[in-house]
Structure formats: C-alpha cells, structure tokens
Amino acid sequence: MKGPEEGNPFMDVDFSATFKRNESSIDVPGFYDGSGIYKIRFMPSELGVWSYETNSNCSELKALTGKFECIAPSASNHGPVKVSDTYHFAYADGTPYIPFGTTCYVWTHQEDELEELTLQTLKSAPFNKMRMCVFPKRYLYNNNDPALYPFDGSKEEVWDFTRFNPDFFRHLEKRVDDLRNLGIEADIILFHPYDNARWGFDKMGMDVNVRYLRYLTARLSAYRNVWWSMANEYDLMENLSLEDWDTILKTVAGNDPYDHLRSIHNCRQFYDHNHPLITHASVQHHDPRYIFEWKTQYNKPIVVDECSYEGNIGLMWGNITEQEMTRRFWDGFLSGGYVGHGETYLHPDEILWWSKGGELHGKSPDRIAFLKDIIESIPGEYRERISFPPQWEYFPCLGKEGEYYLVYLGIYRPAVKQLDLMEGKKYKIELIDTWEMTITPLEGTYDHNSIVELPGKQYIALRIQNV
Amino acid sequence: MKGPEEGNPFMDVDFSATFKRNESSIDVPGFYDGSGIYKIRFMPSELGVWSYETNSNCSELKALTGKFECIAPSASNHGPVKVSDTYHFAYADGTPYIPFGTTCYVWTHQEDELEELTLQTLKSAPFNKMRMCVFPKRYLYNNNDPALYPFDGSKEEVWDFTRFNPDFFRHLEKRVDDLRNLGIEADIILFHPYDNARWGFDKMGMDVNVRYLRYLTARLSAYRNVWWSMANEYDLMENLSLEDWDTILKTVAGNDPYDHLRSIHNCRQFYDHNHPLITHASVQHHDPRYIFEWKTQYNKPIVVDECSYEGNIGLMWGNITEQEMTRRFWDGFLSGGYVGHGETYLHPDEILWWSKGGELHGKSPDRIAFLKDIIESIPGEYRERISFPPQWEYFPCLGKEGEYYLVYLGIYRPAVKQLDLMEGKKYKIELIDTWEMTITPLEGTYDHNSIVELPGKQYIALRIQNV
Known part of the structure; x- marks a missing residue:
C-alpha cells in the first residue's frame, strides 16, 4: 500500500491487517519498506478465499479491504516446520523433517560472489538448516565490514536506531529465500555478543531491541523456512538480563502470527528450555550423548x-578432527536428538565456513550425508533412543527392542561381541563403517545371544533387524 | 615360635607381641603358619635396638621376650608409601612416589611359568603399582582353577572357613615380595564380586570376612609395599552393606600396625571417599579429567x-585404543591425579594381561613410560593442576603461572595458538608429541601473547617455561 513518506514512518505509523476465512481470523503486522510503501506479508494455512482489512493509525492505510484465493502449494512446499511427537519435527503437512544443520553465522554479510559460492556449496551438501545472524560479526577472522546495515546511519557508525534500512532487510530476505529454494531452514539468530564495540548492535537497549524484533518478525514471519533463535551464546550478552530474554521471547512470539520455532543458544550455561515459549532446546555442548x-x-x-x-x-571449540565431528553426529542422532555441523579450517583469506560460508574443506560433510541417508531410512516408530542391552548401555541406540537396533560403538573397537537381544527371534545384522561409509551385511542370521565378529576398529555401527 | 598344633590353632590361639623402643610401643598381631609354627612380622620405623614381649591365651606363647637391632635400610628401601601434601604420595623417607599402576587381577593364581613371565614383563615395563586380588576369579576369559586356595577344603569346594591354608598365603607373600624386588607396590584387593558361584568367596558372611582380614593383615602388613584395596567394584557385591564395608575398613585399619594406604574401588557408584579411614580415592571412571x-x-x-x-x-570397558589409553593417562596426570593401566587383547589361550598377566601386547605402555619420565622431571612445586589461561581452560595443565606450564591438548588439534600467559616474562616452549614420543624445542623465546604454530595434529602437549 502507499502511505505517508514524511516524518518517521518507522516510528509514527502503525499498520496491520486482519485476514479471515470461515472461522479463521489472523492479525498480521505490517511494516514500512521505505519510499512510502507499506507491506503486509501473509502465509495462509488454508486453501480457499481469504479476505482482509487493514488497521492503522493513519487514515490512508486504514480499513483497506480485499480478497484473494489461496491455491494449493507447490510439490516441494510442505509448510513451516513444527515440533512433532514431543522430540521431533515435521513440516505443517505432516512430512517428517529431520534437521541436519550447519552454521555460517554471517554469510549474508559478505560480498555477493562469496554469498553465491556459499549457496553453490549448499546445493551439494547434506545440510537442511542454516544458523545465521541478522547482525554482522566482529571477531577473530571476522574483520570485514558489511555493505549494508540494519539501521540508518553514517559510515562512522552513528546509528539512527529509529530508522531501519529496508535495503538491509531486503537483502536478508533474498538470502532466506535462496535457502528456501534449496530446502534449507533458516535458523535466524536475533542477537549475538560478537560486536566487539564495533557497531554496538549488542547494546542497543531494550526499547530498540523490541522495535527491531517487531520490524524483523513483521518482515520475515511469512517466510515458511524461518526459525527464531533468540541468541547465540545468550549468556555472553552482559547487557541483557533473564527478564530481558523473557521480553524478547514474548515479543517474537507475540508478533509472529505463525508461531515459528523458537530457541535460545548458550555458551556455558543452558537457558531454561522448560520456558513455555521455547519450542526446542538449542544446545552448545561437546558431548551429544547427553541428549538422552x-x-x-x-x-x-x-x-x-x-x-x-x-x-x-x-x-578451543574450533579444532576437532573430521572423525570426531562425525562421531558427535552419530552419538547425537542415535541418542534421539539432532546435531549441527560447523567448519573452522585456517584459510589464507580468512574465509572460514563457520562464519563467512564459501567452500567446505572438511571430510565430515560426506559422512554426515551418509548418516542422513541411514537416519532417513529408519521407520518413524523406530526413531527413539532405546537402551541397548546391559553391557552396551552406554552406546547410543535407536530402535525398538526385538525389532530394530541401530547402535553406534563410537571410539570403542571390540573385535568380538556377544549379543544380548530379545529372546526367541532371529536377527540379521549389517555392519556399518561410519568413516569408510560402507554397509556390509553379515552372513546368515543371529540368535539373541550370538557372538558376532567385528573388525576391531573405531567408528562402527550395527544395524540389527528381526527377520 | 613353636606352639600348639592340636585343636584348631587358627580359631583357638590368640598371639601377638608388643615391640618397644624408647617411647615407641607397638602392638603387632601374629598368626599361625601351620605345623605348630606361630609367627609375628614386624616392620620397625626407627633404627636402633627394639625389645619385644609376646601376648597369648596359650601359656607356651605368652611373655616370650627378646631384642634385636634395626639397622639402616638398603639403598632401594624407602619404606612404605604414604599420602603426602594432601593430593600426592611419598615413601616414608620422604622420597616422592608417583604411582603408574597396572592391573593383573589374578596373576598370582596362574601356573608358575606364567607368573614368572609376568614378573619378567614387569621388569621392563613402566609400572610401579600392581592391582591384584587375594581371591581367584571366575569370569569371561577366567575359567581356570588355581593350584592353591586360602581355606582348607576339598576339590569339591567344601571349605572349612575356620582353617586357613598357609601354603596359599606363603605363595601370595612370595609374589608380593617379587613385586617389592622390582620396586612395585602391591595394591591388594581384599574382596571382589567375580566368583560366579564357583567358590563362594564373595559370600562368606561377615564373621569369616573379619577373620580372613585379621589373618591376612597379620601376615602381610610387615611388607612395606602393601596397599589395601577393600574391594574391586564394591557396589557389585550384593551381600555386603555399607555397614559391612565400614566394618571391613575398621578391621583392616585396626589390625595393620603400619597404617598402609586404604582405598575402595567402585563400579558405577563411588564410595564416599571422605570416610576417615580411606586414604585416597581409588576410582573407576572413563574420564580422568574429572580428577580436578x-x-x-x-x-x-x-x-x-x-x-x-x-x-x-x-x-564395554575393554576395547579402547592405544591412543585413547595414552590420552587418559595424560588427561589424569595433568589434572593433578593418577591413572592406572590395563590391557585386554583377545588371546588364543585366554591370557589377558588385565587378569592373568603374561606379556604386554599393546602400544600404550611405551607412551606411559614416556609420560612417566616427563612427570618425574617436573619440580615438585609445579606438580599441581592449574587453569591454563581462559580459552584453554578445559585443557589439563600442571605448573605454576608465569613459571611453568605442562599443558595437554588431547584430541584437539589446533594448527596455531595465541598464548595468553602471565605478562612481562619470556618463555621457552617445547612441543611434545605424546604419541610419537618426541620433544621438540621451538626456536627462540615467546612473549605472553605470542602466536605459536602447532602441528595441527592430535595428542600434543606443550611444556612452557619462564626463561
């Protein structure tokens, strides 16, 4: 809609709309996109004709009405991801979504060529979730300034926190859209502490924080692949109290009509993930076996x-081996949860995947792709962590007793193993070398207490199924 | 002394002596060694002339007196090991003792040839403490019966728990003596649960347990290299309550005139090592970094x-790699504690070092020897765990800030590292490859915040010293 350009529309103009169809009625915030243009983005969840009517404190934008028809989604559109079966995720249409995430914190703050290279890399990578920051980052290996900033302001970084920069957000939206086209969820990090007194986006004060959140959620909530991560390492943000985080959560939840996933990521101290507005625990921890x-x-x-x-x-968090990263993925997925990837190899031009994107240099992504195939092949009812029989109880295992076991031996390397499975059944066994990426069926069938010969090397998994 | 042979001397005859020199007066229990022979073994802690007088409920053995001179110990005899400086150990003469233990649970229950082979192996191994059981063991890979049993009884294992078998104990003593001659402490395990209903030594009842402890301590306490481990995996011994363990501790402490070291080893649940009669925590745990x-x-x-x-x-506890075992040693020693070794490779004749002794087949003992040299070279005042500067805080490190750091990077493999040491000093650095067993001095000297190039591989330690 066209509306007033004079004054400060970001501060002066309220704009939203109510969308209706049958019994459904949804209030959707709008936003000022500069040049006198006001927008409202709506993501309907029902097919058919919807009507709308705008609300505003500005007469030009008030009581505007209209109708449109919501048609069937394209084949690749399963809707936004939601929590499913307590511990898992599914798209809105019920299709399971299994997150295999990676991290390129500020990939959208780089030169265009590098951003395109990141997308190119993602095309053939196994990842379907990207952790990424709204704000730019100042940190070791992150000394470049972005082309665009979220606020109006000079090159001397004197920001007018009352005016947003629509170009910045349009660029961010384009990149979220690019990810969506690749089937990748954008896990958008709303605050982070890595500013190092360069721009001050980590210390804007709660008034500005709330205004920023309302603007961002008004712009981005209609993108189906958006997740909200309140912060990266919330506990390192000295200027924000637990009360502030509560306000931040409420602001995001209150301003997002579609209830996208919400999390908050820690450094040393977990946030209380029991908070009712937290949809899933986003955890930093070196040992994913604790997922259980x-x-x-x-x-x-x-x-x-x-x-x-x-x-x-x-x-200290940036130098594990390709084997160890692969191990942590197996440990976490077979403990009934999910693990995210990142890569930090020294690079002559300081282009580290973890922060700027670019190319992948490591050897774990291929192994993560191999794991992904295996995990996706597990029938849904077997995707729960079970205790592998007594002497193996510390080994992560998904499955159902007597029917299906996918167990991971990790750094342990037995050359022989006596089974202790449910009695009265016959089992077939496949030996999975998670590092070499091979699956070898063992000959014959096995009893519940058979002795199985194993290769005596690390990083082996067994897939055991009742026949 | 000669005494009565008739009746049951084990049950009927009390026999002890009081040893005196100047102000010192020590009551020492004696024991019946069969064939009418009664013995008292005494380990004096002072040079010079000692007198003694026996006590007994039997007139033949009562009020016998004598004198002897305690002469200076041989050069290799530093006395028994005691706790020193809260967290460490030293021999009675003050010489530091740094335990590098291993485990051959029932090496003294094997054929003579194998027992001698074990001793031969120990001669060139780095170990100076041996965990070993009094009772034989029934378990996987432990299906052979010993030649000697601690009690009188038939081959059908109907034991007369009122009569000890002196031959059994003489054999045990010979082996403790053999270890002493190699400079190895005998960490003697008094009870263990691996009987599997074969002999019933794990379920004798507390009357027999106490009698056995009194007999064993009377025989063995005068051996300077004895430590008392109340149990292996005490928490798996279903027939013994916490009250029973308290009685066991009191019996051992009350019957050992020399106050040898006392511990109790767990399976899943630590014993309360704050118990005043426990001298040091003997722990089963997969991650020695918790020592801190x-x-x-x-x-x-x-x-x-x-x-x-x-x-x-x-x-599950028997298949870590040689690298992982070496890592756990470095982790534990640089966390300010001590770690023990064991080895469980499949063997065609079921001779696994962990239980029967024999030969070592693994690759960790050489690395443990390498670590031992390094640890023994650390000046005593630097043998405490310190926090390595902030970003390395999870890396085990011994030393003193600004003076000496021995830090272990474990599985992490940075290719570069910025130091963050005490300011205003110059440091020299040696790069220790704990797996290849090399020590490479880095050229030049370093400032507190210098950037150090590292090999980017696992299992590296740095020795950093103020110059």
Missing part, C-alpha cells in the same frame, strides 16, 4: 547446534 | 585405577 538426559529434562526436541567445529584454529 | 573436581570434593589423592583397558574384547 536432556530429553527427559525438557520434554522437547534437543538440537545440539554447536558441538565444536571440524577444523584447526586455535580457539 | 574430585580433588576438591575429597581432599585426598585421586587414583583413577580403572579408566577402561587398551584392547579389543567385547566388554
């Missing part, structure tokens, strides 16, 4: 979004 | 006597 415990504690899906990164930089 | 916490909790030396074994058997 956290599930009980939170009764929500557990996503270890950060378990250290494959790489060789000096920072 | 346990030291604060118990204020005693922490010995992770079992951290899993290098090997390839199917039991």
